[in-house]
Amino acid sequence: MSKLVVFSFLGGDLNKGFPVVTAQLWHHNQFLLVKLTGSLPAVPELSELYRRWQLLYASVHQRLGSNQRIKVHSQDIITNISVNDFDEVCQQLQANINAWLKFESFQNIERQLRTLLSRDDEIRVVIETNIVLLHRLPWHLWNFFEDYPKAELALSNHEYASPQVLPKSPTAKVKILAILGNSLGIDIDQDGTLLEGLTDAQTTFLIEPTRKELDEHLWNLDWDILFFAGHSTSIADGEIGEFYINQTEVLTIPQLKNALNTAISRGLKLAIFNSCNGIGLARNLADLNIPQMIVMREIVPDLIAQEFLKNFLIAFAGSKPFYLAVREARERLQGLENEFPCASWLPVICQNPTTVPTTWQELSGNFGDPKFVSEVSIKGKISTPKSKLLTVLLSTFIVAVSTIGLRYLGVFEKIELQTFDQILRLRPNEDPDPRLIIVEITEKDIQSRQETTLGLKSISDSTLATLLKQLQKHQPRIIGLDIYRDFADPPNKLQPIKLSPEISKENVVVACKSRDSKYDPQGVKPPKEVPVKRQGFTDAIKDPDGIVRRQILMMAQEPSSTCTTRYSLSLQLAARYLSSEKIQSKFQEDYVQFGSKVFNRLKPGRSGGYQQGVNLGGSQILINYRNTDYQRVSLQDILSNKVNADVLKDKVVIIGVTANTVSDTWSTPYSTAQEDYQEISGVFIQAQMVSQVLSAVLDQRPILWVLPYWGDILWICGWSVVGSLIIWRVRSVSDKGCAIVAIVVILYGVCAIALLKQGLWIPFIPSAFGVVVSGVIVLFIQRRREFSTTPQPLLKI
Structure with missing residues (x-):
């Protein structure tokens, strides 16, 4: 898979630094996958070190007596230089370049690129700048190129345009x-x-x-x-x-x-x-x-x-x-x-x-190899339309089966997930869900309170108890506590409000985290005062590229887990809200049902674009992200009585931490679309999960779903066959190329409409691959038959 990464150094120089460095990741020069922005500090010593390396390089080669394709001026020669001295300067230059590129703002760019690049990708890295010294630097010494064996460097000026090329006939030379x-x-x-x-x-x-x-x-x-x-x-x-x-x-x-x-x-x-x-x-x-x-x-x-x-x-x-x-x-x-x-x-x-x-x-213009053609004359053969059609169908069948096999092996998984994200981002902004409100604990809230706590806590038990008591005055329907309370704080004589009575209220649901013998052998236990029926696990699951696209509704816990609930926090909150709306629920191993709405789980092993190396255990569904922000108020606003009672009344209130000092941020399909790659706090992920259930049941918002495995196979085969037949019927080579492009565009439109309107995620990438490859093979078959019906000169080995 070919990728293009263009680094642009905008303004500045090595002496002043580069306040803006952008990186664009393109798929084969056609699709912009992500644009990232960072900066680099001043490194005046790097220019001095390079100038010394340049002088020593010329001197060493002059001393070694090698013929140069330029005359080296005597004033540029340093006579008292050894190869060991030169080696030391080379090592210093490499170390300085890598140290410079480890600057945190630039490292953020590199880390995000690495999540989108595979070691097997063919990567073209272009350094775009008008500064001569940057063009001269040995960028290939950057450690990045060691990790990607199919990456190579190129240089470019800042200003360029696509060359205007006149059409010409292909030749064999x-x-x-x-x-x-x-x-x-x-x-x-x-x-x-x-x-x-x-x-x-x-x-x-x-x-x-x-x-x-x-x-x-x-x-x-x-x-x-x-x-x-x-x-x-x-x-x-x-x-x-x-x-x-x-x-x-x-x-x-x-x-x-x-x-x-x-x-x-x-x-x-x-x-x-x-x-x-x-x-x-x-x-x-x-x-x-x-x-x-x-x-x-x-x-x-x-x-x-x-x-x-x-x-x-x-x-x-x-x-x-x-x-x-x-x-x-x-x-x-x-x-x-x-x-x-x-x-x-x-x-x-x-x-x-x-x-x-x-x-x-x-x-x-020669895509064949005449060396393998034997010294025989090629006799013209005339094929009937029926034999041509059978050949086309057989070739298409082979392509379709091969495509399904490649998909089964996970070849398309990464780009399928990225295409899924891209289609979701086509939706216009939606209105916030009026049923939800988030009480966020901000950095300011944490820093303004110097409290004694047991363990790592954003706020003390007493502050949390006060918050819950204040919230209850506004009559919320459900309160979800998306912060852990596995240990109680020491008694606080100055704070009469205790946490235990507040979290014991029937409309409060608390969080715990499952024990996992492989990834999290400890887990986080719930507060002991809260029964299991008001507990919900907050485990999240990332895809291989670090993005959260799935929601776990239910899962069985390990026997030794201190978090024993089968239900996620988001499902608990949604189910309680819908229960108050008199909507019956039904929880089965393969689905969750509220009224007439059924949330079918992704099938373990393979489901949709997930084909290899992804854990689909438990009852998982795709998250239908709402492209909007959620109404939020701060901890201080609640404690200071600055919030109108109607804002909280009859709502699902989710309490969570948004402070940047707390490591609870996650990537979503919208993160890569941000000019600066942006993760969101876990409490917003919880809000998305709750909202998608409520919106599907109460607002008829689409539930994301996938075809069964055989349905995907029929879809891929169908488009490959239909595409090849259309291309077969088109006459000229240029029209065939246009037909391939048109079919792929139509296919993308169908997939986009199905996902955005009906919530159906159908395979675009393998289907498009099948269409293109089938079209190329049809073109090859027809050109070969045309060639075989025309008298040709003898070809020799």
Whole structure:
């Protein structure tokens, strides 16, 4: 799965810090999954350390005598330097970069990204900035890249646009314009030999061309790749790049701007400058919106440039994705670092974030492999419509079965859950539930009271008793206590109101927490004065990405658990409220029923998008979040009699802590939609759970539910078959592509309407996958049959 992460450094510099750093996570350049904001502090020592590393790097390589693709000026050389000294500076630079990126505000970005990224994801990380020094830093030393083996770094300027490319006919060859420039003192013949060895490429060599010759080739012919080997450098503090096309002429990118713009519009997708100090060249080329570039950060020895090019071409032409091919070729250079220190630091990608990285097959337009075609003539065959249809149906069936198998293995689970969240967020804001009100214990409430308590408590028993007594004066229907009271405080002679009589009232429901031998061997016991019929557990369950999407209504407790109730706090509160409305309830193992409304549990093992590694034990249902805030009052407002009696009368009152010093915050499907990733306090989750039961029973609000497993299978198979038949009937290739897009859009609309209007969560991602793959296979079958009915020349091995 391809992911794009774009870090933007807005304003500031290393000396002043970066007050705003944004991170955007995209799915394959198409869907923005999340945008996060943080900051980074000033690190002036990092720029000084990098400058020292740069001087030592040039000096070490000059001492070792390696041929560089740039002349190193004598004034830039430090003579009294050892390799050990240089190694120490390298380690310091790596340590400083990682220490800087551990700043708490930036760490929040990284932590949230890690919840959305998988170790197996192909991740393109783009550093977007206009500061040259940030482009020069060895970002690949960030520990993040060690944890994600399929992640690779790219650089970008702040400003870019999608290149305007004219349509062109595909060819069977990748067209490469190779400029072999000034080679005085270096060996670039090996670069040419490597390019010549590409069997499915057509390489045109310009050996020490004049400016006019180069300009005419860029204007008059179509190119897929522009390659340069020779001397180059960056001047004006890295703002401008120069490359030496022959022994007398030096060019900058702006001097070729018109020709390069034309080449890009005619399909130039990749520029490779296998030469020294290419950051300036990359920055100037990026201004022309070229899709991708590969340059060398610093001076580069001949052997390193040649080895990188060789390994990159082998990987890229061998069908590896562009970023993974660069990472593999770059990391292979580490084996040469005894002779060429920091060789693996040099190659870097520069990327236009609006474009998807190209592939070798895309450049050549050849998705087949003629090497496996034997030396026989291909005779035309005519197929009947019936045989074509059977082939299409059989292929679609195989795709559908494979899709169901992949879903069964959990391949789509993460993205299915994210799509579920995305659809839920399409709903407009709803009105607050008028039946609920939250009494929140805020940070101010806690700090304003210096009370003696036993154990970790937000407020003392005496304060809680006073709060309950005050609440009872306003005649609430139910009071839910979403704070634990497993230990009593020492007696307080100055406080005559005791907690025990207050929590013994019939309309008060208290919380406890289940014992779990695996995750929570202790649990939290309820107050001993409260019978089990007025107890409710508050256990919550997170999905693998840390988001709470499910509510546990009932579950059996372990025999040794001090929390013995089978019912959750939210179910207890909802059931008591509905009982007062004369609505009968029925609690069964597989469902909970209030009147005519039935809440069916998610089936253990597999249910909806949950296919692998998720505990669906107990009686769990999906939470139908209400996209709104809840009416709330503070502890101090109640104790100070600032709340009107009508606000609390006949309501479900839930008491909970919202102070940020208490670790009781949770992620919801709406958290990722916030500009700053935002978790909510547990008491609001409880309110959502109570509200969804009451709203479903009293307001006919949809209950979220899923199809049985066989229903999902029929749905996926049905869309795959219908989609493939529609695509089969469409004639042109472009119309088939439009048909695939239209079917997927319609499918998304159907899934969205079903979820938002009826509460039915039906599988979009596997169905869309089946439609797309079936459509591609139908296209392949028809193109193959068209090809087979046309006389073809003999192909040789």
